[in-house]
Amino acid sequence: MSLLVVGSLALDTIETPFGKAQETLGGSAVYISTAASYFAPQVRLVGVVGGDFPEKAMSFLGERNIDLEGLQRIESGKTFRWSGKYHYDLNMRDTLFTKLNVFEKFDPKIPEAYRKSKYVCLGNIDPVLQRKVLDQIEKPKLVVGDTMNFWIEGKHDELMKTMKHFDVLIINDSEARLLTQEPNLIRAGKKIIGMGPKILIIKKGEHGAILLTENTIFSAPAYPMENINDPTGAGDSFAGGFIGWLEKSDDISDENLKKAVIYGSAMASFCVEKFGVDGLNDLTHLKIQDRFRSFRDLSKF
Amino acid sequence: MSLLVVGSLALDTIETPFGKAQETLGGSAVYISTAASYFAPQVRLVGVVGGDFPEKAMSFLGERNIDLEGLQRIESGKTFRWSGKYHYDLNMRDTLFTKLNVFEKFDPKIPEAYRKSKYVCLGNIDPVLQRKVLDQIEKPKLVVGDTMNFWIEGKHDELMKTMKHFDVLIINDSEARLLTQEPNLIRAGKKIIGMGPKILIIKKGEHGAILLTENTIFSAPAYPMENINDPTGAGDSFAGGFIGWLEKSDDISDENLKKAVIYGSAMASFCVEKFGVDGLNDLTHLKIQDRFRSFRDLSKF
16 A cells, blocks of 8 residues: 655744744644554655755654655755744634745655555645646545635635545535535535535544545544643644555545544644644554544543 | 422523524423423423413423422513524524513422422522522432523622532533633533532533543534524533433433433434424434434444
């Protein structure tokens, strides 16, 4: 099996009520790949960084056995930077700045060796680029895509075209409502299933997630977190755990999709315990299995 | 076994995007008793109505086999009236008017025959009155109490005193945050457990509910509702299903509390399908069991 991840690599400056991190490794492709790397033996990453991308960040990815053949490095440019500040209740954040830098002209080129990837995860990038990636892949078994308000509002038609190529769409509840103009989440979900993806995951933050397929509705609980230090990357860690498990098990039945949602939720819960990608560092299979079981205990009756 | 319910009886005028109801039977004691009546063989209701309380409403309660010995009827007064309008997304409502009428001077008197009730459910009324009820009960096995923002802010000290007599507190997520000044729901829950009730249920509307005891955290999913017509009474129907199941099974173990939360959620889901108490009319045990099983299917992995 094989898993390809395309998205952003960034240096994030984050402030939460519980601390600060300066120019720490971030970006959707980083969180997705790192979370997935605990399941999939080798994750292939496609993205772009500038000449200032730190050696330390490279080794972090290398240590997770992430294949970096598809990582473009533009020596003359600077890496994408994002800065955000979270409020007291952690559900709201202000973006302090976004400097796209080399990411502004990102032109995803899929190396020859990656073109037969069976599992593909498209982080939250321009839907035109997402389609450009898919044009370079030969018959993937499962394409998982993410998007956000910015593209739903700003590139609606392109997004609608791209969504037809997604097998799975992962979005949050407010995005699902925005995309469908439907306040009822279940109706919104069913509308989205009609837009292309046959599998939909609606993330609800502290309220867990919902999986919708043509035949199933599954409600995944949220892990009861008392100590959330930094919510950055939670959604991407979810996506990584989700597709990582699917790649490892190579089973996209409804029953296994439910498990994948729980593995996604588990990775998101680890992510938010620490700053940046620290929560995804030094995990063990035992720890991940323990958390998976906690989710079962939490919802069993 | 025996179940006592104390709370309001009202005539509600409700507007939602899906319809209107004029002076329809409502009030916390009505929803709680009606939902509980599908489990508990005879529910004892204590409340007050005016001379204008319709015969039809009396027969509705009588047909549900609800014992009305404790219902005070003040012929010279008018029944409590409430009117509310729900917005497009049904999560927000405006109160158009509240006319307390006879409810303003409600002085709960527990008939002799009710004083040994083992299960007691106190609807959302003044915490001073809730304590007054409890003073008249001999050693109940389980006291379930509800409250709301109005008392949390307006009668905080009295509520704190009353809460020490609750075994179970049922509130919604914003109330839990308000009561504890803690944005993290799990921390908020643990703080509340320290305030008196050993069992806490946090209702999260479309996101389900959380049960917290000293040894357990349980996350109950929400039933995936596509057709919510009127959210009025959902919380009280939850409380009724919850305590009704506990009374019927006479088992307050953590495992059975989880089932009670699901029965509560099931009754709430029936309630919101129709206007006023109509959703709680003509249910069958088979229908309730079917919905219970749907909740299991929804969360099993």
